[in-house]
Amino acid sequence: MAIKLNVQNAGLKAHELDYIRPLVESANRALHERSGAGSEMLGWLDLPETYDREEFSRIQAAAKRIQAQSEVLVAIGIGGSYLGARAGLEFIKGPFGNQLHSGKGVEVYFAGNNLSSAYVQNLFDIIGERDFSVNVISKSGTTTEPAVAFRLFKAKLEEKYGKEGARERIYATTDAHKGALRGLAEEEGYETFVVPDHIGGRFSCLSAVGLLPMAAGGMDLEKVMQGCADARTAYSKPELPDNDAMKYAAVRYIMLSKGKGTEILASYEPSLAMFGEWYKQLMAESEGKDGKGIFPVSANFTTDLHSIGQFIQDGARTLFETVLWVEQSGHDLTVPEDPANMDGLNFAAGMTMQQMNEKAMKGTLLAHVDGGTPNIVITLDRLDDYTFGGLVYFFWKSLAISGYLLGVNPFDQPGVEAYKKNMFALLGKPGYEQAKAALEERLQGI
Numbered sequence: 001m002a003i004k005l006n007v008q009n010a011g012l013k014a015h016e017l018d019y020i021r022p023l024v025e026s027a028n029r030a031l032h033e034r035s036g037a038g039s040e041m042l043g044w045l046d047l048p049e050t051y052d053r054e055e056f057s058r059i060q061a062a063a064k065r066i067q068a069q070s071e072v073l074v075a076i077g078i079g080g081s082y083l084g085a086r087a088g089l090e091f092i093k094g095p096f097g098n099q100l101h102s103g104k105g106v107e108v109y110f111a112g113n114n115l116s117s118a119y120v121q122n123l124f125d126i127i128g129e130r131d132f133s134v135n136v137i138s139k140s141g142t143t144t145e146p147a148v149a150f151r152l153f154k155a156k157l158e159e160k161y162g163k164e165g166a167r168e169r170i171y172a173t174t175d176a177h178k179g180a181l182r183g184l185a186e187e188e189g190y191e192t193f194v195v196p197d198h199i200g201g202r203f204s205c206l207s208a209v210g211l212l213p214m215a216a217g218g219m220d221l222e223k224v225m226q227g228c229a230d231a232r233t234a235y236s237k238p239e240l241p242d243n244d245a246m247k248y249a250a251v252r253y254i255m256l257s258k259g260k261g262t263e264i265l266a267s268y269e270p271s272l273a274m275f276g277e278w279y280k281q282l283m284a285e286s287e288g289k290d291g292k293g294i295f296p297v298s299a300n301f302t303t304d305l306h307s308i309g310q311f312i313q314d315g316a317r318t319l320f321e322t323v324l325w326v327e328q329s330g331h332d333l334t335v336p337e338d339p340a341n342m343d344g345l346n347f348a349a350g351m352t353m354q355q356m357n358e359k360a361m362k363g364t365l366l367a368h369v370d371g372g373t374p375n376i377v378i379t380l381d382r383l384d385d386y387t388f389g390g391l392v393y394f395f396w397k398s399l400a401i402s403g404y405l406l407g408v409n410p411f412d413q414p415g416v417e418a419y420k421k422n423m424f425a426l427l428g429k430p431g432y433e434q435a436k437a438a439l440e441e442r443l444q445g446i
């Protein structure tokens, strides 16, 4: 694998992994035997073997059509119907991917992941007079944020291209048989793709949910799936010493048992910022239930060393870090010599930025370990399609084992409904009248 796990700075005693090994291997067995909680949602486990090849080809064809018909794709979705595609595109194309016009696909922007009017208007302005297409992604079709955004973008498309023209530019990814969006798509004649039944939102980014925006944006889907397939093989080994996904789950569990209840996923490449957002959903929605779990945070170093660095070094000792380190950044800028040397940096003249970044990473790692923040390091060869597919699978697999170790169902998310109920009541949705009155009373003065 192009992914290496190093736990030598996690502060483990020699016996700790040995003691927990039977538990971890049994959690892994429960996963493979499909005998644990939520086992009906394990469609992702063998996905690189079982995925629908016919739909995969249609996704690639649709991506080509989007590239031919538009300069911009607006991908509308939230949570699991949003984060993976954005994480993948930034992983490959970087934070300036939409401005670089690298010849790799269309510009992809994301909407329907908030309720901000300014955000949608800014996106309208960015698109301007240019041709655009829309991929609306929602299993239910009734999630508020994407539903609002889809109304707005559909109206824009129909105004610009007419109803017929809009139909050619709207791609709907939704439930195979039921739901509001399925009904609308069939009525209007949009091309549709499927959000699989047995794969939850946060495990869905290598289904049509993530694959269509990724392909339209220029990612190589064959390589993504190959990385995922190789990771599946690598992380299927039944013994902990041979299986890094198990080892990572074990070390996280040991961290939690020592009072380290917050995990920071830190990276030194801005291209990984959105991967951190994807990881937060995966971990928090899967583990954070029944009063349990590790709270996931993401950080971008060295940027955040100048903000939350103080806390990591010296604040409440409840943290551990998982550092994502990229061995080959793909570029080799060097620090220039400056005759005036006012900043005193000439000692580093001729050094590559990658070399400096590596020293920063290593120095920070030791400083944080010395300050009482244990570190796990995951090294990636490079940020390419293959590695993305593999890394996604690594975290899925490890997290699933982790959930079983904690004794929770890692594949449900009952807690996300609470805010929706209150929001619907306050918005005056029919059926919520009683709740509305009670909430409004509690909100008096706020």
Ligand code: PA5
Pocket: 078, 079, 080, 081, 137, 138, 139, 140, 141, 142, 143, 146, 200, 201, 202, 285, 413
């Ligand atoms: O993980 C999840 O289940 C959620 O994040 C959902 O993906 C998210 O709420 C979007 O739901 P839907 O696809 O039904 O619009």
